Amino acid sequence: MLDIQFIKKNLEETIFRLKKKKEDIEPLINKVLNLDEKRISFQKKSNSIQEKINENSKKIGELFKSNNLDEVENFKIYGAKLKEELKIISEKEKKVKQELNFYCINIPNIPNSSVPNGKSEKDNLIEKTENKSFLENYNYLPHWELCQKYNLIDFKKGTEISGSGFPLYKDKGAIIQRSLINFFIDFNTKGGYEEYIPPLLVNEQSALGTGNLPDKDGQMYHVEKDNLYLIPTSEVPLTNIFRNEIINPKKLPIKITAYTPCFRREAGSYGKNVRGLNRLHQFDKVEIVQITHPDESYKQLEKMINHVEKLLIELELPYRLVKLCGGDLSFSSAITYDFEVYSIAQKKWLEVSSISNFETFQAKRCNIKFKLNNEINFCHTLNGSSLALPRILAAILENNQSDKGIQLPKALKKYTGFEVIN
RNA sequence: GGAGAGAUGGCAGAGUGGUCGAAUGCGGUGGUCUUGAAAACCAUUGUACCGAAAGGUACCGGGGGUUCGAAUCCCUCUCUCUCCGCCA
The missing domain is CATH 3.30.930.10 (Bira Bifunctional Protein; Domain 2)
Incomplete structure (x- = not known):
């Protein structure tokens, strides 16, 4: 498996060398880069929602302790809303990750630079x-x-x-x-x-x-x-x-x-x-x-x-x-x-x-x-x-x-x- | 194949709904002490992702569920152990 960080940092070199092994590699690489961007954006979203949920839950805990039961209900409603949001985002995130993984495991290893050109x-x-x-x-x-x-x-x-x-x-x-x-x-x-x-x-x-x-x-x-x-x-x-x-x-x-x-x-x-x-x-x-x-x-x-x-x-x-x-x-x-x-x-x-x-x-x-x-x-x-x-x-x-x-x-x-x- | 028990950090082992990424012990690393070592003492000690950083998020065998909130409750899968059966 190649890691995406490496591919991103050395994009041209990676494609150039992979072509030695597999000429039509470019669409696969582009697909992977694309999916990775999606992955990052979904992850950022789900992380920030999760953060809010965690904060909210903590507050509810505190309210329970101070016996402030009326306010608890409000926070509960808010939390449920966040959870709905999270569900939608993390489902998408999961799908993208799976797809990304599928393409990643299909990228062959990069030939060493000393490997001679040739087809067979x-x-x-x-x-x-x-x-x-x-x-x-x-x-x-x-x-x-x-x-x-x-x-x-x-x-x-x-x-x-x-x-x-x-x-x-x-x-x-x-x-x-x-x-x-x-x-x-x-x-x-x-x-x-x-x-x-x-x-x-x-x-x-x-x-x-x-x-x-x-x-x-x-x-x-x-x-x-x-x-x-x-x-x-x-x-x-x-x-x-x-x-x-x-x-x-x-x-x-x-x-x-x-x-x-x-x-x-x-x-x-x-x-x-x-x-x-x-x-x-x-x-x-x-x-x-x-x-x-x-x-x-x-x-x-x-x-x-x-x-x-x-x-x-x-x-x-x-x-x-x-x-x-x-x-x-x-x-x-x-x-x-x-x-x-x-x-x-x-x-x-x-x-x-x-x-x-x-x-x-x-x-x-x-x-x-x-x-x-x-x-x-x-x-x-x-x-x-x-x-x-x-x-x-x-x-x-x-x-x-x-x-x-x-x-x-x-x-x-x-x-x-x-x-x-x- | 049948019956039961269990799976927590490198290992051992607590934790049964909130402040737990997780007590404690061992091990590892750094230091103090020592001529050196041991012992003792002090400190530190998981991984992945996002982020320039601050920080955030996830992970207590895997997956799903209940809940505002799960290591902790429920379902399911896998694996391990014990007993029985079978067997080289």
Whole structure:
């Protein structure tokens, strides 16, 4: 959520930068400013009426004490009149506030000034590429074939049990999955992130807080009977841990991590993009989240990027770092960097991590603040995948295959107990 | 799922119709004392909105109602606790 004070003070700048993300933003902003003016004028009116009512009631109390019952009646009549007035005004005020809130929660976050212009992922900036060499004439199999060949994942059974996009991991496939989770979590906790196991279903308030609602309504699984949402990422419960808190600045930055399954409806996806592990309705992810002082957030963002990069290096995967352009940025994000790994059989870069600074956007929606010298300000929130499992697994399988089987990265051996799949 | 009890400031806990944004204790912050610390003592200590400021308004789980006036009475929702039932 953007605050209106800020928009008013920096109107041109706000519109200019928001246009990077959403070109037709101006009518929405104007609507909000307009409603806010109305809100203020109604509030002033209702406040002054309320003041009169309070005074009047006090007088009646005094009159009762001095037993001046005749006069009481007059004041009562006056009070009733005021109350009528107040009722009309405060009803209008309430309506305006509701409308204002509706429009406010639909304004996306302002992109950081360094975010490149652009409409889609084609316009993203490739910041860095770490390639690896592969055999020229080797027939690399895609991971879905490898999964079948080595009995790692049964996609068909998963479809029978639930539907497409719900893989059934088994045998070494299941062990590798569990190993990757532990490897990631251990790496994160060694990096100073405290581990959590959060709820997998969240209420509406939580989804609203991180900005998944109203924007991503329809992408989340919604349990209507209980009005709960299956988390699309652990970012939602993790960030909401601090909802409505005024944090002691000594505790900042707060660094936390969690493994959770993630659930996404992925409505409208089809074709080769959803083949195998590329896009799933249920997948595993380890997430890192930070709550920081506003002055620290960009420094911490750098650290998070380095942290995730080290994981990819340990996994010996070819990767690149991409800075998202305005048009590709998510609703809540001010700046986002993606890590992608190369998958040799598909000849594609696959997104495996998305690291974002939300600045105060989520903090305002969640009401996460800190208090320093009697001044209260909003924190910054950040998060990143470290890492999303399925595409990592796909790349590991595809890139390390040979006639002798699949050679796993050394870093995993301690977790799996084996280093070759054959 | 059934029966009952409850929800007050960071925490604990008073307050049952007016002067209550709310006693008291603990905690926090600042100070006095001390070489330093502890103890003791003194002061201070909620949030949001409007306003240049003075100040005003709202908030005692959420929403609604009664009343000139509600933390206090009524309705309703949510949550918590206790007992019973069911259950990994």
